[in-house]
Amino acid sequence: MQHYDAIVIGSGQAGTPLSKKLAESGLKTALIEKRWIGGTCVNDGCSPTKAMIASAKAAWSVYHNKSLGIITDHFYVDFSAITQRKNDIVHRMRSNSEKSIQESKNLDLHYGTATFSGDKEITVTLNDGGSLTLSADKFFINTGEKPSIPKIEGIENIDYLTSTSIMELDSIPEHLLVLGSGYIGLEFGQMFKRFGSKVTILEPSERILKKEDQDIADEVVKILAEEDIEILTKTKALSVSKNGGKIIVTVDKDGKQSQLNCSHILIATGRKPQTKALSLEKTGVETDEKGYIKVNDRLETTAADIYALGDVKGGPAFTHISYDDYRIISENVIEKGNASIKDRLVPYCMFIDPQLGRVGITEQEARDQGLDILVATIKNDSVARSIETGDERGMMKAVIDAKTKQILGASVLAEQGGEIVTILQMAMMGNVTYDRIMNGVFAHPTYAESLNNLFMSLEQ
Numbered sequence: 057m058q059h060y061d062a063i064v065i066g067s068g069q070a071g072t073p074l075s076k077k078l079a080e081s082g083l084k085t086a087l088i089e090k091r092w093i094g095g096t097c098v099n100d101g102c103s104p105t106k107a108m109i110a111s112a113k114a115a116w117s118v119y120h121n122k123s124l125g126i127i128t129d130h131f132y133v134d135f136s137a138i139t140q141r142k143n144d145i146v147h148r149m150r151s152n153s154e155k156s157i158q159e160s161k162n163l164d165l166h167y168g169t170a171t172f173s174g175d176k177e178i179t180v181t182l183n184d185g186g187s188l189t190l191s192a193d194k195f196f197i198n199t200g201e202k203p204s205i206p207k208i209e210g211i212e213n214i215d216y217l218t219s220t221s222i223m224e225l226d227s228i229p230e231h232l233l234v235l236g237s238g239y240i241g242l243e244f245g246q247m248f249k250r251f252g253s254k255v256t257i258l259e260p261s262e263r264i265l266k267k268e269d270q271d272i273a274d275e276v277v278k279i280l281a282e283e284d285i286e287i288l289t290k291t292k293a294l295s296v297s298k299n300g301g302k303i304i305v306t307v308d309k310d311g312k313q314s315q316l317n318c319s320h321i322l323i324a325t326g327r328k329p330q331t332k333a334l335s336l337e338k339t340g341v342e343t344d345e346k347g348y349i350k351v352n353d354r355l356e357t358t359a360a361d362i363y364a365l366g367d368v369k370g371g372p373a374f375t376h377i378s379y380d381d382y383r384i385i386s387e388n389v390i391e392k393g394n395a396s397i398k399d400r401l402v403p404y405c406m407f408i409d410p411q412l413g414r415v416g417i418t419e420q421e422a423r424d425q426g427l428d429i430l431v432a433t434i435k436n437d438s439v440a441r442s443i444e445t446g447d448e449r450g451m452m453k454a455v456i457d458a459k460t461k462q463i464l465g466a467s468v469l470a471e472q473g474g475e476i477v478t479i480l481q482m483a484m485m486g487n488v489t490y491d492r493i494m495n496g497v498f499a500h501p502t503y504a505e506s507l508n509n510l511f512m513s514l515e516q
């Protein structure tokens with residue numbers, strides 16, 4: 057049995073940099089990955105989707121050329137060129153990362169599935185046959201999540217799509233039915249509508265984007281409706297079956313059953329942790345009822361010297377959060393510091409178009425907590441930059457502590473919503489009060505300049 061100082065299980069957004077950092081610090085380290093270096097973000101998540109969304113945006117811009125006075129009579133969507141470009145980007149990112157791991161001193165990469173066979177011992181079922189038994193002083197679990205498939209009668213008899221397999225299609229679906237209106241459902245729904253599919257989104261809840269404020273969700277619905285994307289809320293798929301080339305879906309809406317036809321179904325109803333294969337019962341690492349690994353604010357599990365990072369520990373599932381988990385572990389384990397996830401800001405950006413950039417508390421959360429707040433809002437049809445560029449969709453919103461004038465949260469639904477909200481996040485990080493932004497001098501005519509007007513709305 058080979059012994060290591062540290063073993064990292066999973067090459068996600070935390071595991072990859074952590075394995076290199078541990079090895080650089082002089083610890084004999086192994087990284088175990090069952091599939092591909094880079095995990096979800098690089099191979100099945102952020103990078104491939106955002107590459108394809110860029111193509112979808114280009115298609116949308118062509119439809120809208122007319123309003124800018126540019127006439128394009130004919131264009132077509134070359135889906136194989138879009139997926140080829142996406143594949144090239146993924147391969148480039150994955151192979152650069154793999155190369156840098158292979159060139160790291162003190163770091164061994166084993167391709168296979170890790171299962172605990174003792175409290176400080178794993179068996180790796182190697183992808184190219186055989187197995188390895190390895191022990192270590194410390195373990196770092198970064199095994200991520202995978203799509204969760206809801207129990208729907210007949211689902212096992214149809215070739216449903218997930219966020220991974222939809223990117224491997226070789227043609228554009230005629231009618232895509234999306235189950236779920238979260239990040240994955242909305243990003244893929246809009247993308248495929250722009251490629252030419254008919255798109256219907258089914259959401260069992262009262263409304264989409266339950267975690268966001270009602271006015272922001274309403275604005276998103278309006279924008280998607282303008283693109284003829286059908287959203288059916290309070291609608292639940294009960295059963296699915298095949299009929300020739302079609303899929304028949306029986307749905308329930310307000311207690312009434314009806315049938316829908318489509319050519320493809322995308323399951324986008326959430327993700328579940330990849331903890332089953334780990335046999336954590338051998339270790340003393342506890343999981344919650346959904347299988348997420350329980351950790352404290354220092355990302356320590358309930359077993360000594362075993363840590364969990366990224367999506368597998370539950371909570372916000374984003375690349376930048378997983379990467380920050382790596383920073384925390386690295387500071388505590390390598391530099392003997394005392395970093396913690398407590399009070400960490402969790403920004404995110406939903407890459408529909410216009411983007412929904414978010415940080416901090418929503419208005420609804422602030423009101424539920426009884427906070428004394430001011431709420432600044434502005435519609436993008438009064439933002440100079442939006443008018444000039446011909447995209448006036450969306451709005452900006454900030455929640456402010458009435459006494460301290462500090463920004464508590466922001467939602468920016470705008471062409472560059474992710475970038476604009478980051479400006480407000482920087483203000484939050486630096487304790488810059490709203491009135492300083494209201495009176496700040498920003499270059500004209502940028503989106504940033506519209507933050508003057510956003511906060512001026514409080515004085516009108």
Ligand SMILES: Cc1cc2nc3c(=O)[nH]c(=O)nc-3n(C[C@H](O)[C@H](O)[C@H](O)COP(=O)(O)OP(=O)(O)OC[C@H]3O[C@@H](n4cnc5c(N)ncnc54)[C@H](O)[C@@H]3O)c2cc1C
Pocket residue numbers: 065066067068069070071088089090091092093094095096097098100101102103105168169170171198199200201219240330333334365366367368373374375376378407
């Ligand atoms: C379609 C999609 C789009 C997304 N877009 C965004 C976005 O735009 N922005 C954003 O911030 N986030 C996005 N996310 C979420 C983001 O991808 C994840 O939050 C991020 O990848 C963090 O994952 P992680 O580090 O926890 O693990 P992952 O990246 O999931 O990596 C886990 C790794 O562990 C390996 N593994 C699992 N079990 C074992 C085992 N037993 N033995 C060995 N190896 C194992 C897996 O093969 C995988 O490579 C998206 C997700 C999806 C699905």
Ligand SMILES: NC(=O)c1ccc[n+]([C@@H]2O[C@H](COP(=O)([O-])OP(=O)(O)OC[C@H]3O[C@@H](n4cnc5c(N)ncnc54)[C@H](O)[C@@H]3O)[C@@H](O)[C@H]2O)c1
Pocket residue numbers: 206235236237238239240241243258259260261265292293324325326327372373374404405406407
């Ligand atoms: N831009 C980004 O940052 C980005 C993009 C994609 C994914 N992600 C990450 O991936 C995670 C998973 O995304 P997701 O969209 O799968 O999950 P989600 O939790 O965001 O949304 C799931 C949606 O499915 C609905 N739902 C649940 N059961 C259903 C059923 N049986 N039928 C129909 N709808 C059902 C829920 O009400 C919810 O609206 C996200 O939490 C996010 O962290 C992030």
